[in-house]
Amino acid sequence: MLLPISSLLASFTLLVLADASLQQKKVKHLVFLGDSYTDQSRSHSISNGTWPGKNYQEIYPPADTSADGGVQWPWYLGLYANATIHNYAVGGAVCNNSNSALFDIPDVVHGQEDWFVEDHITGNGTAHQVLRLDPSEFVVILWIGTNDLGINNFATDDQRDGVSLADVANCQIESIRRMYSFGARRFIVNSLIPLELAPLYNGSSAPVIYWPYEHDGEAWHKRMQNFVATVNTLVKLGVKDLKEEWKGQASVEWFDTYSLFKEMYDHPENYFNGTLPPTSHNWCHRCDVPTDWHYCGIGDCVGDERDSFMWWDELHPSEQAGRVLADEIWKKINGKSHY
Ligand SMILES: *[C@@H]1O[C@H](CO)[C@@H](O)[C@H](O)[C@H]1NC(C)=O
Numbered sequence: 389m390l391l392p393i394s395s396l397l398a399s400f401t402l403l404v405l406a407d408a409s410l411q412q413k414k415v416k417h418l419v420f421l422g423d424s425y426t427d428q429s430r431s432h433s434i435s436n437g438t439w440p441g442k443n444y445q446e447i448y449p450p451a452d453t454s455a456d457g458g459v460q461w462p463w464y465l466g467l468y469a470n471a472t473i474h475n476y477a478v479g480g481a482v483c484n485n486s487n488s489a490l491f492d493i494p495d496v497v498h499g500q501e502d503w504f505v506e507d508h509i510t511g512n513g514t515a516h517q518v519l520r521l522d523p524s525e526f527v528v529i530l531w532i533g534t535n536d537l538g539i540n541n542f543a544t545d546d547q548r549d550g551v552s553l554a555d556v557a558n559c560q561i562e563s564i565r566r567m568y569s570f571g572a573r574r575f576i577v578n579s580l581i582p583l584e585l586a587p588l589y590n591g592s593s594a595p596v597i598y599w600p601y602e603h604d605g606e607a608w609h610k611r612m613q614n615f616v617a618t619v620n621t622l623v624k625l626g627v628k629d630l631k632e633e634w635k636g637q638a639s640v641e642w643f644d645t646y647s648l649f650k651e652m653y654d655h656p657e658n659y660f661n662g663t664l665p666p667t668s669h670n671w672c673h674r675c676d677v678p679t680d681w682h683y684c685g686i687g688d689c690v691g692d693e694r695d696s697f698m699w700w701d702e703l704h705p706s707e708q709a710g711r712v713l714a715d716e717i718w719k720k721i722n723g724k725s726h727y
């Protein structure tokens with residue numbers, strides 16, 4: 389294949405950043421793209437009318453809560469890695485609003501990546517575009533798809549006409565390519581968790597706060613299992629393609645979040661260390677009147693009881709599940725995780 393001179397030059401300068409040596413460089417920054425599983429405050433800031441501006445770094449709690457009821461896993465990963473976190477994830481986000489504008493909040497491939505550009509690139513779109521982070525010193529972690537597949541979307545047949553699971557998976561790979569085009573060279577792509585085991589999709593037809601109506605829980609359960617397995621398989625293949633395409637000039641790893649969460653689900657006693665019996669079937673944050681959120685929070689578990697639960701609520705993993713994830717991702721970054 390013939391390459392234009394400019395791209396030959398580009399690949400020559402990038403050779404110094406070969407895959408193996410990339411992985412040995414100390415991580416100084418961590419960049420997150422995703423949804424409420426990762427968001428530390430952006431969603432609440434937006435709904436509060438305070439649009440997150442340049443270099444926004446607010447972290448909940450204490451000022452407010454995040455979707456795991458406590459501190460989110462990126463904070464722990466930042467702690468373990470002694471790295472600065474740049475978290476662009478937003479609760480409710482999907483990968484591509486042009487495919488499924490669930491709540492029309494900043495999606496990964498446009499809004500969230502544009503925030504990255506705003507914070508870290510000067511001269512964007514010009515001949516003098518400069519990335520102000522050392523590509524060997526930051527890792528981009530993408531974790532998206534829960535809202536792309538879930539209620540008000542594929543799970544309830546509400547996806548846009550003509551959109552398929554292949555588009556959902558493709559968007560993840562394209563959003564990685566877009567970050568590569570900005571100069572990012574280290575990536576981890578988190579697979580979807582076993583959403584079919586989350587209380588919302590576990591087969592129960594009981595109304596819950598996220599869906600306070602009658603529904604066919606068994607059908608949802610089977611669909612989610614199928615959707616998650618399909619998207620995870622497609623994204624895994626896409627990551628393999630990226631590796632081949634980049635020929636060692638960038639590092640991209642697929643992280644098997646599915647298996648890690650399945651392991652926690654099957655052996656809660658090995659991971660959940662609160663003062664109640666460990667459980668992967670129940671959750672802490674109660675909304676026991678599913679038609680009225682004013683009752684949410686009444687009867688929640690408290691204090692050290694929280695770490696007994698795999699789930700914070702019917703859809704979100706707990707803070708302790710997040711600590712386990714952060715620990716394992718840190719191993720992954722260091723090439724020491726079998727997930
Ligand atoms: C919401 O906005 C108000 C007024 O701007 C501010 O005082 C408050 O801290 C904000 N709360 C959150 C959760 O962002």
Ligand SMILES: *[C@@H]1O[C@H](CO)[C@@H](O)[C@H](O)[C@H]1NC(C)=O
Binds near residue numbers: 470
């Ligand atoms: C953490 O990183 C900071 C800034 O790079 C550095 O000054 C400090 O020594 C590091 N701490 C540890 C425990 O490595």
Ligand SMILES: *[C@@H]1O[C@H](CO)[C@@H](O)[C@H](O)[C@H]1NC(C)=O
Binds near residue numbers: 505506512
């Ligand atoms: C970066 O530049 C491109 C091309 O000019 C433009 O479409 C995009 O909106 C810019 N992004 C930001 C965050 O300014």
Ligand SMILES: *[C@@H]1O[C@H](CO)[C@@H](O)[C@H](O)[C@H]1NC(C)=O
Binds near residue numbers: 484485555558559562
């Ligand atoms: C987003 O969706 C639009 C509309 O389907 C599509 O044209 C575009 O290629 C998608 N972008 C990505 C990155 O998937």
Ligand SMILES: *[C@@H]1O[C@H](CO)[C@@H](O)[C@H](O)[C@H]1NC(C)=O
Binds near residue numbers: 586587702
């Ligand atoms: C499934 O979720 C429902 C709530 O939707 C809950 O009542 C039930 O205990 C859960 N069952 C299992 C096996 O996790």
Ligand SMILES: *[C@@H]1O[C@H](CO)[C@@H](O)[C@H](O)[C@H]1NC(C)=O
Binds near residue numbers: 695
């Ligand atoms: C559970 O273990 C984590 C470490 O994974 C620790 O930070 C936390 O304090 C423990 N929780 C309790 C209630 O002991």
